[in-house]
Amino acid sequence: MTFLYFAYGSNMLPARLLGRCPSAKVVRTGVARAWSLAFSKASKDGSGKATLVIAPNSAVPGVIFEIDLAERERLDRHEGVGSGYRRDDTFAIEGSTVPASSYLGTSLDHTLRPFDWYLATVIAGAEYHGLKAPNGETDARLRVIYSNGTESDLLLRSLQRALYKDEAGRRITEPSAGPLFDDQTDDSDQASGTIYVLRSKSDHPVVAENRAVLHKIGVTGGSVERRIANARLDPTYLMAEVELVATYELYNINRAKLETVIHKVFGAARLDVEIMDRLGRPIVPKEWFLVPLFAVDEAVNRIKDGSITGYVYDPESARLVTR
Structure with a gap:
């Protein structure tokens, strides 16, 4: 037997949900009417996690999964039933005559904010399924609470534009790393190079929790397979086996400068974790960066067209933005 599950938060990303419910299969995307997405469910880590709050004139897109009934209890534990969430087995989805199960927050604090990695996971899930707002656009309404206590359902992109136009706003960046494609050559230049993206198989709690959006981004002039052959013995690879999830071939580049630029672009999302090497040294x-794969794809495209030095990764929106 199976049951239907409506995911609207981080579980929309299949890689995350499958780690909890291996039988999960995507049925279709769907829309929950009269609800609004909020990140106000109080988490043990002090951040806000996704929940739905009643909002008669709003709607939230999500994904419907079919899951074996034997895995329901496991999903309940992961979602925190009885510890801040409750399960609703009569959750209505527009266009469906069969109710689904979904999880709603019971311990809410509207002053909380989600961690960057968590928000990136939610956005990655929405991007994976091509979700759009109920108006058919990729933009969406965001509940904004101002310092004077007033509230507004502002479009996310409108908020971003307003922040950029604010004359009092400031963005602090590092100096340019210099050109990627030089006419001058030096000893570090290579005729070609490969950008590789890895996913760790480590069972470290931080890694396991963020596995879907945690990636190592590196550059090499040799074989990627040879480079990662002994990953489990190297703290650079978190002392664990790794999965190669993407490679990008580039030509006539300065590899050293390219790697510096990539790490500066994604610097705000760098993983901060301590790993012990074989000798017990920290x-x-x-x-390693908490970024969805689609953001890496965009960065590589901008490397190819030469525009990357004008962009930096913004963990708040999980996108590249202009410096």
């Missing part, structure tokens, strides 16, 4: 890896 190591903090520098090339």
Whole structure:
């Protein structure tokens, strides 16, 4: 037997949900009417997690999964039933005559904010399924609470534009790393290079929790397979086996400068975790970032067209934005 599950938060990303419910299969996308998405469910880590709040004139897109009934209890534990969430087995989805199960927050604090990695996971899930707002646009309404206590359902992109136009706003960035494609050559230049993206198989709690959006981004002039052959013995790879999820071939580039630029672009999302090497010494890896794969794809495209130095990754929106 199976049941239907309506995901609207981080579980929309299949890689995340499958780690909890291996039988989960996508049925279709759907819309929950008279609800609004909020990040006000109080989490043990002090952040806000996704929940739905009643809003008669709003709607929230999500994904309907079919899951084996034997895995319901496991999903309940992961979602925190009885510890801040409740399960609603009569949740109505527009266009469906069969109710689904979904999880709603019971311990809410509207002053909370989601962690960057969590928001990136939610956005990655929406991007994966091509979700759009109920008006058919990729933009969406965001509940904004101002310092004077007033509230507004502002379009997310409108909020971003307003922040950029604010004359009092400031963005602090590092100096330019210099051109990627030089006419001058030096010893670090290579005729070609490969950008590779890895996903860790480590069972470290931080890694396991963020596995769907945690990626190592590196550059090499040799074989990627040879480079990662002994990953489980190298703290650079979190002392664990890794999965190669993407490679991008580039030509006539300065590899050293390219790697510097990539790490500066994604610097705000760098993973901060301490790993012990084989001798028990603490190591903090520098090339792991909490970014969805689609953001890496965009960065590579901008490397190819030469515009990357004008952009930086913004964890708040999980996108590249102009500096």
